[in-house]
Amino acid sequence: MRKVKSPEARRGEILETAQHLFETKGYDRTTINDILSAISIAKGTFYYYYKSKEEVMDAIVLRKIAAQTAEIERLSGDEYLSVNEKMFSILMLLRDTQTAHIGNGQPSNAEMQRKLLGELVKNLGPVIASVINQGKTEGLFATDYPQEVVEQLIVMIKIIFEPSMFSWTAEERTTRARAFASTMESILGAAQGSFNFVAEMLSS
Amino acid sequence: MRKVKSPEARRGEILETAQHLFETKGYDRTTINDILSAISIAKGTFYYYYKSKEEVMDAIVLRKIAAQTAEIERLSGDEYLSVNEKMFSILMLLRDTQTAHIGNGQPSNAEMQRKLLGELVKNLGPVIASVINQGKTEGLFATDYPQEVVEQLIVMIKIIFEPSMFSWTAEERTTRARAFASTMESILGAAQGSFNFVAEMLSS
DNA sequence: GTCTATACAGAGATAGAC
DNA sequence: GTCTATCTCTGTATAGAC
Numbered sequence: 001m002r003k004v005k006s007p008e009a010r011r012g013e014i015l016e017t018a019q020h021l022f023e024t025k026g027y028d029r030t031t032i033n034d035i036l037s038a039i040s041i042a043k044g045t046f047y048y049y050y051k052s053k054e055e056v057m058d059a060i061v062l063r064k065i066a067a068q069t070a071e072i073e074r075l076s077g078d079e080y081l082s083v084n085e086k087m088f089s090i091l092m093l094l095r096d097t098q099t100a101h102i103g104n105g106q107p108s109n110a111e112m113q114r115k116l117l118g119e120l121v122k123n124l125g126p127v128i129a130s131v132i133n134q135g136k137t138e139g140l141f142a143t144d145y146p147q148e149v150v151e152q153l154i155v156m157i158k159i160i161f162e163p164s165m166f167s168w169t170a171e172e173r174t175t176r177a178r179a180f181a182s183t184m185e186s187i188l189g190a191a192q193g194s195f196n197f198v199a200e201m202l203s204s
Numbered sequence: 205m206r207k208v209k210s211p212e213a214r215r216g217e218i219l220e221t222a223q224h225l226f227e228t229k230g231y232d233r234t235t236i237n238d239i240l241s242a243i244s245i246a247k248g249t250f251y252y253y254y255k256s257k258e259e260v261m262d263a264i265v266l267r268k269i270a271a272q273t274a275e276i277e278r279l280s281g282d283e284y285l286s287v288n289e290k291m292f293s294i295l296m297l298l299r300d301t302q303t304a305h306i307g308n309g310q311p312s313n314a315e316m317q318r319k320l321l322g323e324l325v326k327n328l329g330p331v332i333a334s335v336i337n338q339g340k341t342e343g344l345f346a347t348d349y350p351q352e353v354v355e356q357l358i359v360m361i362k363i364i365f366e367p368s369m370f371s372w373t374a375e376e377r378t379t380r381a382r383a384f385a386s387t388m389e390s391i392l393g394a395a396q397g398s399f400n401f402v403a404e405m406l407s408s
Numbered sequence: 409g410t411c412t413a414t415a416c417a418g419a420g421a422t423a424g425a426c
Numbered sequence: 427g428t429c430t431a432t433c434t435c436t437g438t439a440t441a442g443a444c
Contacts, residue, residue, distance in 0.1 A: 175349070214410085
């Protein structure tokens with residue numbers, strides 16, 4: 001039974017199926033054979049389009065990051081939003097992708113998360129830094145290292161509040177959320193209490 | 205040819221050999237059979253002592269962390285060292301284990317690094333926090349969240365300056381080092397410039 | 409309790425025929 | 427482009443020797 005499809009359709013079909021399985025069963029527990037039998041192709045066909053299982057993961061990660069970057073770019077360029085509103089939305093987006101990229105509750109994949117964080121910093125860093133700079137010109141923030149501070153914040157939020165990394169108790173998590181908000185204020189040079197909403201947001 | 209050894213000797217032998225191979229060839233490229241033939245034991249023997257290749261990695265990581273923790277505990281309890289001297293030594297230790305745990309230049313293992321960071325935060329966090337508290341009583345530092353701030357700093361230093369995570373140019377690295385020193389001062393409430401040596405240290 | 413030998417299932421990946 | 431056959435490697439399982 002030999003079904004020929006256009007290259008784009010095939011690539012897309014593999015990607016969609018893999019993504020669904022990764023998010024449902026977890027990356028490690030999804031086998032190549034799972035993907036193959038879900039779309040009824042042979043192993044050779046899979047490896048004709050992707051060099052490895054890992055490459056499929058990369059493609060999925062990049063696609064997600066691209067979508068998130070576009071969203072944050074749109075936000076940061078919106079003239080009708082205040083700096084605070086932008087910061088709020090950006091942090092919400094960052095928080096909500098905590099584990100969403102990986103699949104909820106599934107034993108997540110360290111390599112996938114490593115790549116995710118790397119791309120996140122590389123792509124989102126400059127965009128968020130531009131919002132910080134806007135805050136600087138408005139006198140809300142004061143820092144000599146907007147870009148670098150943003151990178152630090154992304155790294156902290158994605159690691160410290162990543163459930164597969166640390167399993168805090170409710171109280172521990174609340175304390176970390178408060179400490180993070182306080183740290184944000186310190187290193188962005190923002191007024192004390194101006195990021196109280198961040199502590200709220202991250203506690204849950 | 206049947207060689208009987210004491211359980212501890214055998215466990216240690218497997219551990220040492222695995223560590224050497226992991227650091228030489230990289231974790232992924234080291235096969236169980238590599239380990240077996242290096243010490244001439246049967247596969248059954250390996251699995252008699254360790255449940256999996258990953259469990260061996262865990263044991264290696266834990267042993268390294270234990271050594272590092274002991275060293276930092278010794279430092280932090282030394283009555284003849286100033287807080288600044290302690291901070292210097294601690295940061296040096298943290299920096300020098302950047303990739304040393306993994307093996308230089310080898311394609312590192314994300315899972316191994318994830319575990320390393322988790323254990324590092326869990327074990328070193330409280331010890332370093334005690335040094336921060338000493339600094340607080342001496343009026344050098346001021347923070348409401350010593351423990352949490354230490355966790356943030358460990359995470360930042362281990363991720364941002366991890367070569368397998370980001371490949372900064374020399375200038376980028378220098379800027380990140382300065383930004384990190386500045387962030388340390390902010391969130392620890394230390395005097396400006398007091399962590400200039402950190403910027404120096406991390407630039408290389 | 410400790411160790412060898414070996415066979416085998418299941419995973420990722422490759423080669424080459426069609 | 428697609429498929430089948432095959433390879434390597436991890437990990438399980440077993441039977442048995444000391």
